Amino acid sequence: MKGDRERKRTFMLITIPILALFICFNTLPLIKGFIYSFTNFKGYGSYDWVGARNYVDLFTDGRVGRSYLFTFKYAIVGTILTNVISLVIALGLNSKIKGKSVLRGIYFIPNVLGGLVIGYIFSFFFTYILPVVGQSLGIEALSSSMLSSTSQAWIAIVIVGCWQAIAMNTIIYISGLQTVPEDIYEAGAIDGVTGWRKFKDLTFPLIIPFFGINMVLSMKNFLMVFDQVMALTKGGPAQSTESISYLIYNNGMSGGQFGFQSANAFLFFVTIVVISVVQMTITNKKEEQL
């Protein structure tokens, strides 16, 4: 077609400056950070080159290893729970209900509450309220604070993490559901398709791009967990809830391990990219199949 060249040129002219901006404030500093990962830089003052020592250390440091274990356990459980629940809520909020605006507004609130509020309220809940409930119901596992138990503290963080993350994923699912035209349902209704089958065969295939976005996004957000850890446990008890981001921030920024934690951050970045590429390839394939 005659307009093809014009179209290509326009796309290029749009893409290049935006890409330049992105490289300038994302890629460039990332490369600088990567360079720091070969030093013993503290974040200020002078530093020495240490070669690949930081990377060698990463693989021998038990604390880093445990933080990866915790973070992945947390992220996998969190991502699944959040996506299931927020999809259900989004379907609900998108159906014919009373007080739609109000309800949508309410389900949005958890995401905008600050860390201090979350930390105080949920610490109070886990320390003072839940044990009382557990004791009165005679449930052994709940009769003491989850936050002081090395085996349960991560679950408490999952609960709070999901509670907050659901809002954002719900918004994305809702906007995804808007792209599903009504007539599809009408056609479906004629065929007598309802309930679970309606969702599985009609709705879900059409929102797969959004499912893909949400999976990647919540996986990423859960993997980068920091606020909830800071608010609830500060890595405790007994360092059982130290997430990767927690180590990167605390030891790299507040502590003097900037170089080492840059190496950690870089490794972490590569890890998440690999995971996300796999996730996206899977959802893209699904998308193409339909």
Place this chain on the structure above:
Amino acid sequence: MKSNMKTAGSFLLAGILASAALLSGCGEDTADGKTVVEIVQYKPEAVKAFEALEEKFNATHDNIKLVIDSPNDAMTIIKTRFVREDFPDIIGIGGDINYSNFLDADMLMDVSDYSGLSDIKESYLRIDKELEFIPTEGVYAVPYMANAAGVLYNREMFKENGWKIPETLDEFYALCEDIQKKGIQPLYFGFKDTWTCLAPWNAIAVDVADSTICAQVNAGTAKFADEYRPVAEITQSLLQYAQPDPFAYSYNDACTAFARGESAMYVIGSYAVAQIKSANPDIDIDSFVFPASNNKDENVLNSGNDLQWSVMAGNEEKKDAIYEVLDFLYDDENIQIYLDDQSAVPCKKGDFELPSMLDGMKPFIEADRMADYQDHHYPSEMAVDAMIQTYLLDTSATATDTFLEKFDTDWVRYNRDLIAKVQKYYAENPEELSEGGN
């Protein structure tokens, strides 16, 4: 069509640039011929006192303009300003590992010719000396305010029951037993906030461990496992007098509990008093030195520099103005302005009115019998506080051995470069080593 796009594009660009100019337009004002001295200090809670001091200074000085900044999260801000090479003239920070690091990075100026140094209490100057990784000629910090840690107690409750201040470890245990028998909780801990684990640890360490142990380990002449065993054991022994599951409660919970009379004592520093009083303004708090040793004479007060002034390197030209500012800050009247706002122990010699909750510690302060918080020597990334929490949660018989062993190995791991540097220094200057630790 192309031109159409170009115009739109240039509009967008122009818009962005214009807003850039607009937003960056608000620059700093230059003082008219005055020397500007800028202080960044890290205690935002004292912002009112420093605003008053700043105003007073500027009203009485024509040639110098003093700017005191008390930002939130000041350590992050100070460090990012260093990265930006936008150095303040004076930084007001605590005497802790950050000071050691800044000094080690050659960022601070020698102020040994500052005349006010002779008025500062010896202990606090010594504490700063001990914070040097490598013995350094000169003085790089002027201590301003100190805090103290030990045991806070509910004075009213003690009076009612006739309990006496313990002076030895055995007396302390006996007191706890006594309190328990009365059906009162002796101690309350907020170990959910890991940093509070360091409060008893530090207070015990000053009595039973060598204050220069960290420097000795760095020099390769000692091991923590030997020096810290009693510290660890005594810290652990306190758990039997604490509320059940102290790891479920935060610092704030513990402050509130103590404020509401749920425990008779609270092993923490004087810095917690403000938080406690906010929960119960009427509580009468006093304090005593933690008696970790059974030899009375070995027990000393755990006190460290809470706020000290360091001049940034490269300020030689401005030195006179900076010293004038310091002179002003150390004026007795102005120290009192700070003390009226914040409960603290001034590092300057002289007769200042100490807050009443330090009554029990006063003899030690007056006799200059003090030693620094051990954790001021710990690199924060090593997370000694979390290690202590892990240790206290460990109920196995070998807990202490595991913990002490980990302490030594982790110390070497986190201080690798520093240890290499220190040992190289002592290899070159063996005579320094024989003079002991520092």
Place this chain on the structure above:
Amino acid sequence: MMSKGNKQTRAVNWPVTILLIAGCLTIFFPLYMAFIIAMKQPSEMTNNIAGALSFPQTWSLANFREAMQVTDFWNSLGNSLLITVVTVVISIILHGMAGYAIGRSMKQSKIYNIIYMFIVSGMFVPFAILMMPLVKQTAQMGIANRFGVILLYVVFYMPLNVMLYRGYLSNIPIAIEEAARVDGASTWKIYWTIIFPMMKPMHATVAVLTAMSTWNDVMTPLVIMSGTGKNTLPLAQLNFQTQFGTNYNLAFASYILALIPILLFYIVCQKQIINGVANGAVK
């Protein structure tokens, strides 16, 4: 508009409504606690359930007033609003264009596929590794101020927003554009007159997500704007936390105040998200 008529005929789904309202309890309870604490005095705070959940001794807005004073509320709010609004507007303009250009080219061109992956992967860069270099870079470029913060946000949110726009566009058939191209419209014009309005629900979603992240962010303004004397609301809230003490009552009052503008913004935007259905007519 057929769908509208159809909607009215569908009955209210009461079971779902009731379930959703029940679900709200998990949000109301923490909110109730936050509100009660914001009303109380520090001396009313207790360590037990009854004390924590009981009403304050007196109902007064004194905490809110004091919180507004401590945070210099109106100035901080102004800065937060300025940064958020400008970030959102630039994001919608730039990211929408980028999502369109990249999304529409990905099928034909490998390079655009790579560019897309490259930009999206930027989402996974931990801020901590960028922080120090960015602090230095913005200072050298003379943009260690509100403008720099906005610019950084525009870059930080680019990956997610481009991803969202691209996802939305994949549901808009290319045939719509082709009709306009036959009429001789330029791609630029097609975007602004046809595609941009059609993406309205996605603009609203992008606006909400971008605004939310911008509004709540502490770290970027803290490290970039420190020393300019300008505060944003989340920065000002650090006032209530010092090393050895936190005034939860004032802090909670302040957080509730900071929550209101963004909540209102969301409610306005989500109407846009729903109104987007009308555009379904094109399909």
